[in-house]
Amino acid sequence: xxxxxxxxxxxxxxxxxxxxxxxxxxxxxxxxxxxxxxxxxxxxxxxxxxxxxxxxxxxxxxxxxxxxxxxxxxxxxxxxxxxxxxxxxxxxxxxxxxxxxxxxxxxxxxxx
Amino acid sequence: xxxxxxxxxxxxxxxxxxxxxxxxxxxxxxxxxxxxxxxxxxxxxxxxxxxxxxxxxxxxxxxxxxxxxxxxxxxxxxxxxxxxxxxxxxxxxxxxxxxxxxxxxxxxxxxxx
Numbered sequence: 001x002x003x004x005x006x007x008x009x010x011x012x013x014x015x016x017x018x019x020x021x022x023x024x025x026x027x028x029x030x031x032x033x034x035x036x037x038x039x040x041x042x043x044x045x046x047x048x049x050x051x052x053x054x055x056x057x058x059x060x061x062x063x064x065x066x067x068x069x070x071x072x073x074x075x076x077x078x079x080x081x082x083x084x085x086x087x088x089x090x091x092x093x094x095x096x097x098x099x100x101x102x103x104x105x106x107x108x109x110x111x112x
Numbered sequence: 113x114x115x116x117x118x119x120x121x122x123x124x125x126x127x128x129x130x131x132x133x134x135x136x137x138x139x140x141x142x143x144x145x146x147x148x149x150x151x152x153x154x155x156x157x158x159x160x161x162x163x164x165x166x167x168x169x170x171x172x173x174x175x176x177x178x179x180x181x182x183x184x185x186x187x188x189x190x191x192x193x194x195x196x197x198x199x200x201x202x203x204x205x206x207x208x209x210x211x212x213x214x215x216x217x218x219x220x221x222x223x224x225x
Binding site for chain 2: 100
């Protein structure tokens with residue numbers, strides 16, 4: 001089972017602040033993903049990476065950016081947070097040609 | 113394109129009732145099929161999966177059978193417990209391609225004591 005860590009678990013910040021949501025994994029998985037989950041539960045893929053120095057935008061347009069300079073880390077950054085960014089953010093990984101995707105516990109972000 | 117459709121919730125049942133959550137998919141070939149569960153305040157966890165037609169995935173009393181002829185992967189449990197209250201997601205992926213996993217919209221399940 002994959003170990004995926006997300007910090008912080010909960011964050012309340014004011015509009016205009018820059019924030020970085022951390023995601024790290026210990027399984028050496030090459031593929032990593034960020035999802036935004038709305039209150040209606042639906043998952044929206046916002047970024048993904050197939051390995052170091054690889055990043056792609058997902059299906060849902062997002063004002064966030066990501067980086068992948070190490071296999072273990074896939075941080076997500078919001079340069080200027082807005083109330084519309086209030087949501088749950090889930091990080092996930094998948095290794096090689098395996099089919100199972102593993103999820104972190106999530107970060108619940110509230111922007112006032 | 114590929115897609116997953118699951119029954120809308122919320123689904124509310126009494127403890128020990130029989131559960132079915134319907135899931136159908138649109139895809140070519142033979143994707144792997146999954147059910148994930150999300151308990152309150154947590155991320156998603158793999159509940160069960162099936163990788164080829166007629167396979168049955170099972171875990172924690174839940175089961176689902178990969179039905180190629182009806183393109184379905186319905187989740188069932190014979191006797192639900194209050195602790196089964198969660199959101200359930202049906203999903204598919206082609207494991208040997210760099211495709212992204214496709215999730216249904218989720219079904220919230222409430223079990224009453």
